[in-house]
Amino acid sequence: MQELASYLLKSLVDKPEEVVLTASEDNGVVRIKATVAESDKGKIIGKDGKVIKAVRTVLTAGAFKAGKKVFLDLD
Numbered sequence: 001m002q003e004l005a006s007y008l009l010k011s012l013v014d015k016p017e018e019v020v021l022t023a024s025e026d027n028g029v030v031r032i033k034a035t036v037a038e039s040d041k042g043k044i045i046g047k048d049g050k051v052i053k054a055v056r057t058v059l060t061a062g063a064f065k066a067g068k069k070v071f072l073d074l075d
Helices: 002-012 038-045 047-065
Strands: 020-026 029-035 069-074
Touching: 002 020, 002 029, 002 038, 002 047, 038 047, 038 069, 047 069
Parallel strands: 029 069
Antiparallel strands: 020 029
């Protein structure tokens, strides 16, 4: 899940080298915390949060295939 999140987020931002992901897993629940450059936060969130919702949907679909749940938090 972390690789997929990294690929998606780095594809969306202007400064992909500043994307930092930390993941933790507990009982089949994966929590991914993403930190991006301040200037890229708007691109990740998108208008009315549509971009971050789409990224979360893709991650959820991938996690479902693996029998897990995933949560993505943006800092």
